[in-house]
Amino acid sequence: MKALDVMTSSVISVTPETTVRDAAKLLVQHRISAMPVVDGDGRLIGMVSEGDLLHRTEIGTEKSHRSWWLELVGSDRDAGDYVKSHGQTVADIMTRDAICVAELTPLNVIASILESHHIKRVPVVRDGRLVGIVSRANLVQALAAGAQDSAQPEASSDHDIRARLMAELAGRDWAFPGRNIVVRDGVVHLWGAVWSTDSLNAMCVAAQGIPGVKGVVDHTIPYPIMTGL
Known part of the structure; x- marks a missing residue:
């Protein structure tokens, strides 16, 4: 079986201009932990997940300041952390260069990707445009539906x-x-x-x-x- 056999086609997605608050509402409303970020042409440009919303100034979870001597060698990282915790749009917090698969990617390859990258879902693209998403739940659903009960005949002897x-x-x-x-x-x-x-x-x-x-x-x-x- 391949991605197109199990993927969810109606994908909840956001744009870079979506506010952080609205993105958080969508995650909660649809009970998902991550969603793709697409541009005006529907091209995948990133992912936004619960992890991207973990350290936020609104709820007092932003990363604490480091000592001055560590800041001398880590100013770029501190600046990135500040954007993550204070940014107002998805463009500020999203994970770019998202891992994705094609419609014909075999399920065993997808399972390996989910496991090795410690992610729960992976977008499916066609010519760069988002066409679906495959989650761990989709793989379990395929198993429950008997996807691997192939037409192997019963042994005759x-x-x-x-x-x-x-x-x-x-x-x-x-x-x-x-x-x-x-x-x-x-x-x-x-x-x-x-x-x-x-x-x-x-x-x-x-x-x-x-x-x-x-x-x-x-x-x-x-x-x-x-x-x-």
């Missing part, structure tokens, strides 16, 4: 189940060496020595994810740990 599971485990570092898999009447039996509980859990999840599997039985033993003599 125990042999088919075993072949699919072996293919799924091929090349996985956590798939322990010396493993043996036996499938009988739709039940997967795992044999061998496992590196860790995590690797065993991963094996079980892989087996349970194959259509037609009725259960998984663990016969494994801990992999021997060699210690120095």
Whole structure:
């Protein structure tokens, strides 16, 4: 699946001229934590979030002054902090060079972007213009709707189940060496020595994810740990 399959098309956005107060009202009214900033042509030019509104003079949360000797080497940062806390329009406080994706960006790429950049939503653009937004909630909604229940047919036999599971485990570092898999009447039996509980859990999840599997039985033993003599 791609961004266009799950994105919200009716996006709440603001312009650089929107007042800080109005931007805050929109965030509260629509129960969102961030929104895109667009110009008159609908082009994405930034994002404004709760974080941009955190340090404000109106509520007494502006950053405190530093000692005079730190100000000598950090005057530019102090000036930026002042604009953030005292600016009256979105242009003063917004985060520029916003991260964005295209309509055909795969969901796995979007998930990685959200996680690595510690953000909750990412704008979707077409030729620079805002066309939607994908949030973490959209990904969860796709999961709830069965987005990943692809048309993989149910395994027709125990042999088919075993072949699919072996293919799924091929090349996985956590798939322990010396493993043996036996499938009988739709039940997967795992044999061998496992590196860790995590690797065993991963094996079980892989087996349970194959259509037609009725259960998984663990016969494994801990992999021997060699210690120095």
